[in-house]
Amino acid sequence: MDEFLSYRALDRREKLRLPGGKRVAVNVVMNIEHYEYLPPTNPHRDYFYRVPAKPDNVGYSFRDFGNRVGFWRMLPVLDNSPVKVTCSLNCEVLRLYPDVADAMVERKWSFMSHGTYNSRLLFGESESAEREFYDYTISTVRELTGYRMRGMLGPSFSATPATYRLMAEAGMTYTTDWFIDDQPFRLDGPRGGGLIGVPYSREVNDALLFPGSPMYGLDSDYFAAIVQSQYAVLSEEAHRHDTAYVMTVALHPLYMGIPHRIGHLAQMFEQLGSHDDIWWTTPEQIAAHVDEIGWC
Numbered sequence: 001m002d003e004f005l006s007y008r009a010l011d012r013r014e015k016l017r018l019p020g021g022k023r024v025a026v027n028v029v030m031n032i033e034h035y036e037y038l039p040p041t042n043p044h045r046d047y048f049y050r051v052p053a054k055p056d057n058v059g060y061s062f063r064d065f066g067n068r069v070g071f072w073r074m075l076p077v078l079d080n081s082p083v084k085v086t087c088s089l090n091c092e093v094l095r096l097y098p099d100v101a102d103a104m105v106e107r108k109w110s111f112m113s114h115g116t117y118n119s120r121l122l123f124g125e126s127e128s129a130e131r132e133f134y135d136y137t138i139s140t141v142r143e144l145t146g147y148r149m150r151g152m153l154g155p156s157f158s159a160t161p162a163t164y165r166l167m168a169e170a171g172m173t174y175t176t177d178w179f180i181d182d183q184p185f186r187l188d189g190p191r192g193g194g195l196i197g198v199p200y201s202r203e204v205n206d207a208l209l210f211p212g213s214p215m216y217g218l219d220s221d222y223f224a225a226i227v228q229s230q231y232a233v234l235s236e237e238a239h240r241h242d243t244a245y246v247m248t249v250a251l252h253p254l255y256m257g258i259p260h261r262i263g264h265l266a267q268m269f270e271q272l273g274s275h276d277d278i279w280w281t282t283p284e285q286i287a288a289h290v291d292e293i294g295w296c
Contacts, residue, residue, distance in 0.1 A: 004164065004189045005178075005197070008296075016183055016244040016295055022279035023238035024231060025246045025286055026272065027198070028083040029153070029176075031114060031207070032071065032100065032253070033090045035063045039119035063118075063254050067097050070257020075103065077262060081269035086282045088114040088153045088176075088250075091137045094144040101144060110282040111147045112176070113137045115155025122158040130160060134170035150284050151175060153200060161191060168193030174287035176200040182234065182245045184290045196287035196296070198246065204230050205250035210261075220261035224268040235277055246286060 018025055037060050078085055087109045094101040104111075115122070116137060122130060141149050151174035152167060159177055164187050167175060174196040175187070185197045202208055204227055209218045227249060234245040249268075256265050272278065290296055 002189055003161075003191045005185060005187045005192055006189065008185070010181075010183075011241075013183070013243075014295065015242055016290075017293065018244045018279045019289065020279065023244050023277040024234050024275075025244065025279045025281050026083070026231070027086065027246060027248045027281055027283055027286065028078075029086050029088050029112075029200070029248060029250050029283075030074075030078075030109075030253070031088045031153075031250065032067070032093050032104070033063070033114065033118040034067065034093050034096055035060060035119045036117050039117070066252060066254030066257060067093065067100055070253030070255075071100055071103075073257045073259070073262055074251070074253055074265065077266045077269065079107070080266075082273045082278075082280050083269060084110070084280050084282050084285075086110040086112055086284070088112055089141065090114050090116060090118050090155070091140045091144075092116050094140065105145050105147075110284055111141055111145060111149050112283060113141070113149050113152035113172075115152075115158075118155055121155055122160055122163060125160055127160075127162050127166065130162060130166050131170070134166060134172070138170060138172075151195075151198070151287065153177060164193040164195050165191055166193075168195055173291070174198050174283055176248070176283055182247075183243075184246060184286055184296055186296045196290060198283040198286050199248055201248045201250055204248065206255040207250065207252045210255045220256065220264035223256075224264040227268050228271055231272060231275070231278075235275065239277075248283075 038054055087104055089111050138149055141147055151172055153176045154163065157177065164175060172195065176198050178197045179200055179202050181199050184199065187193060187195045187197055206223055209223055230247055234247055238244050
């Protein structure tokens with residue numbers, strides 16, 4: 001672990017201050033992804049493991065629903081909420097679904113890299129191939145949206161030992177790959193590249209809870225409930241300890257855009273929107289803020 005970042009106990013840190021004296025930085029990430037119908041083989045992971053040989057029509061269709069339908073169902077809810085949306089983007093989505101691209105650009109969403117396709121991982125990549133990967137994803141998003149990406153969530157949580165150094169060399173400033181904290185942190189080890197780590201979440205994350213996901217089998221009523229519980233605990237602790245925390249809500253249109261779940265999404269943001277100690281923000285803004293104040 002020291003190769004990437006040092007250890008700092010939660011109760012021995014300086015106090016984190018957010019803009020306007022807010023206590024909880026709430027960061028909402030929409031994962032806009034594309035899975036190839038016949039993806040190249042990667043020995044480290046097989047997305048379509050349900051079938052002995054591809055194609056997997058069920059697995060592919062389930063995922064493609066998000067861009068065809070779920071995304072569009074979620075837009076009005078997001079538009080009517082206080083959130084600042086960051087898109088964790090498979091950049092080939094911009095070419096494959098130009099209507100989706102136009103809708104995101106029109107709304108001035110922030111973008112962070114999530115690779116090219118979600119069926120192509122960084123596991124096992126050479127340094128030269130990974131360097132080309134950053135050049136391609138950054139230039140593609142800039143060309144097609146005008147946005148200069150500053151961070152990444154590794155495609156399907158994949159990385160190599162060189163990832164964070166190469167990200168820094170490519171001009172990126174933050175990563176959301178590390179689920180180790182409720183506050184930002186700096187990857188200050190020799191392999192960390194000096195990037196800011198912005199807390200992401202594997203639990204406040206619809207993709208790891210709902211039926212059809214590879215891990216659990218809960219549903220959107222539970223998801224809405226744990227989002228409120230997450231906020232309540234972080235807010236109470238922040239006020240009690242005179243500090244601040246980061247809360248990420250990770251969403252995927254293929255899950256939360258299904259009809260019977262959309263009401264829970266609206267309810268979730270309506271309840272969060274009633275609290276006045278939330279800084280509605282993005283990973284990029286969080287990283288820039290902690291860098292500016294010299295924290296961590």
